[in-house]
Amino acid sequence: MVRKNEIFGIAVVAILCLLLIGFSQKDTPNYHNRPARYQQLLDLEETFRISNNSATVPTPSIQDVISQQRNIILQELEDYKFPVGDNLEDYTLVTGGQPLRTVIITTWRSGSTFLGDVVNAVPGNYYHYEPLLDYGIMQIRGAPHSESALRTLKSLLNCDYTNLHKYLEFGMDHVYLFTHNTRLWNQCEVYQQYCWNATFLNDFCKLFPFQSMKTVRLRLWLAETLLNDEELNVKVVLLVRDPRGTIQSRKHRDWCPGEPDCDQPNNLCADMVSDYSAAIQLKKRYPERFRAMRYEDLSLNPYDTIRDLFDFLGLYFHNNVVRFLDSHTRVNVGGVSSTFRDSRSAPFHWKMDLNYTEVQFIEENCDEAMKLWGYVRSKNSSTLRDLNPLTSFEIN
Numbered sequence: 001m002v003r004k005n006e007i008f009g010i011a012v013v014a015i016l017c018l019l020l021i022g023f024s025q026k027d028t029p030n031y032h033n034r035p036a037r038y039q040q041l042l043d044l045e046e047t048f049r050i051s052n053n054s055a056t057v058p059t060p061s062i063q064d065v066i067s068q069q070r071n072i073i074l075q076e077l078e079d080y081k082f083p084v085g086d087n088l089e090d091y092t093l094v095t096g097g098q099p100l101r102t103v104i105i106t107t108w109r110s111g112s113t114f115l116g117d118v119v120n121a122v123p124g125n126y127y128h129y130e131p132l133l134d135y136g137i138m139q140i141r142g143a144p145h146s147e148s149a150l151r152t153l154k155s156l157l158n159c160d161y162t163n164l165h166k167y168l169e170f171g172m173d174h175v176y177l178f179t180h181n182t183r184l185w186n187q188c189e190v191y192q193q194y195c196w197n198a199t200f201l202n203d204f205c206k207l208f209p210f211q212s213m214k215t216v217r218l219r220l221w222l223a224e225t226l227l228n229d230e231e232l233n234v235k236v237v238l239l240v241r242d243p244r245g246t247i248q249s250r251k252h253r254d255w256c257p258g259e260p261d262c263d264q265p266n267n268l269c270a271d272m273v274s275d276y277s278a279a280i281q282l283k284k285r286y287p288e289r290f291r292a293m294r295y296e297d298l299s300l301n302p303y304d305t306i307r308d309l310f311d312f313l314g315l316y317f318h319n320n321v322v323r324f325l326d327s328h329t330r331v332n333v334g335g336v337s338s339t340f341r342d343s344r345s346a347p348f349h350w351k352m353d354l355n356y357t358e359v360q361f362i363e364e365n366c367d368e369a370m371k372l373w374g375y376v377r378s379k380n381s382s383t384l385r386d387l388n389p390l391t392s393f394e395i396n
Contacts, residue, residue, distance in 0.1 A: 062200045065191055069183075070207055076123035077209070081316045088124075091209030093159055099126075100314050101157055101234040104214035105223055107139070107271065108262060109249035110241035111295035111347070114328070116214040118306055120182065121324040122315055126208035128156045129180035132217040134170040137259040139271060141219045149218060150225050157213065157232055159205035161198040168196045183208070210315065219271055221278035227286045234289070235313055238279055241295040241347070242375045242389055243269050243366045244359060248350035269366035276372045279395045294373065296347045296390055302329050348389070356381035 060068070077088060089095040102119060106112040120127045132140065132149050140149050155164055171177040178195065179185045184204065188195035205211075223236050247265055256262040282290040291312055298305045302325050310317050350359075356378075363370065363377050370377060374393030378384050 059193070060191070062194060062197070062203065065187060065194060065200070066203050066207065069187060069204060072183075073124050073207055073209075080123050080318060083314070088209055093206035094203070097209075098231075098233060099209055099211045101232060102210075102212045102237065102313050102315075103153070103157075103223065103226060103234055104212070104237045104239055105218060105220055106214070106216055106239035106241070107246065107268065108216045108256070109246050109253070110216070110239055111298065112214045112216060112239055115237075115239055115295075115298065116180070116212065117328070118321060118324060119212040119313075119315070120180070121321045122210055122212075122318055123320055124208055125210040125212055126183060126205055127181040128153075128211065128213035130177065130215060130217075131156055131167065131213060132215050133174065133177055134166060135217055137255055137262050138217065139219060139261045139267070140217050140222065141271075141274075142222070146218075146222050150222060153213065153215070153218075153226065154229065154232070156205075157211060157226075157234065159202055161201040161205075164198070168198065172196050219278070220275040220282070224278075224282060224285075227282065227289055236282070236286075236290050237309070237313075238275060238290075238292040239295060239298075240272065240275070240292065240373050242350070242373075243272065243369060244350045244354065244362050244375075244389070245295075245347050247358075247362055248353050251353075265362045265365040269369035272366070272369035272373060276369070276395070283395050292395055294390075294393070299329075299347045351385050351387065351389075356384060359384065 074088075082088070082091075090097045091099050093099065104112055104115055104119070116127065116129065119125065131152055135145060135149065138145075140146055152164060152167060155161070161168065178188060184195075184201075187204070194200040220236075220238050226232060226234050227236060243265055246268060247263075250256040250262055261267055279290070279292045283292075291309070293305070293309070303322075306321065306325065307317050310321070354362075359378055367377070369375075372393065374391045376387065376389050376391055378387055378389075
């Protein structure tokens with residue numbers, strides 16, 4: 001009898017507990033139906049609750065984080081070989097020096113993410129990834145967008161985020177604008193409150209001796225504005241790819257179809273012809289600060305091509321760069337945006353992925369561009385897979 005009473009009592013207690021839980025859940029705020037600001041307040045309240053139950057750790061100031069990053073850079077550059085007679089202070093804006101600045105200009109799906117990451121493997125590099133991302137799927141060939149676009153690029157290269165409100169607002173909702181800048185993003189993940197703070201970014205950027213930038217939306221002739229600026233002393237690299245490979249690669253991106261500047265080969269190849277004409281002029285006027293290269297040449301011979309490119313850029317071919325090439329040029333890993341590729345085959349997938357009708361359509365729209373940049377047209381469908389699509393090109 002006593003045993004039955006105990007069981008009955010336990011059952012009653014259990015029922016009461018379930019009822020209490022049910023009532024308490026009715027009063028629990030539904031975060032999904034609350035305004036965002038209310039959710040932020042709840043999160044803040046939770047933070048304070050946790051803080052009251054544990055030792056309070058003061059948030060580092062901007063200058064604390066800057067000092068921390070300065071030490072990280074010193075460690076990164078411990079085995080970096082500057083030119084004889086130079087040292088770190090000669091290359092940082094914070095000490096009155098001038099960084100080595102590199103700008104890569106190309107178009108979508110032409111190998112720029114890979115090349116941009118190669119340069120970013122250099123210790124002490126600060127990477128401005130796709131600074132014109134907020135302009136959407138368009139090519140900037142002149143007015144009305146060229147003035148604002150160039151102003152943005154110059155501001156970033158000068159480590160001046162003060163008036164880049166649109167750029168920073170876009171970055172808050174599209175964090176991949178910053179995630180490729182690995183040295184900045186490492187701090188952003190820890191100190192989110194500073195990540196889009198212009199004052200912090202100005203000071204942070206000025207610590208770095210090397211700056212690189214890549215953009216797929218600006219056509220080459222506009223880059224003369226950057227080359228003309230003697231204080232920037234920027235070096236510009238034009239990266240070109242076979243239009244058949246570019247168009248094939250774009251087919252895999254959901255943002256490209258229906259966008260004339262992206263999915264129409266006649267627009268792509270008109271830009272390639274324009275870029276070739278601009279390249280002739282820039283090579284004459286800035287022979288020490290402008291270079292053009294093809295993605296296919298880089299892929300077929302990555303180590304020698306990058307070593308030669310770094311000699312032009314004034315960068316040391318550091319072990320970090322070698323390790324990056326070792327790990328990113330030998331196997332295919334990841335999706336269509338991955339930079340882990342068997343580099344000898346990656347540029348030529350179009351020969352298997354495009355049908356011959358598609359190849360012919362691209363070639364008909366790109367005859368002049370292909371001749372200028374040394375790309376060989378196909379003869380027929382039966383020999384397409386064995387086609388060597390490359391011949392030499394010259395800019396003169």
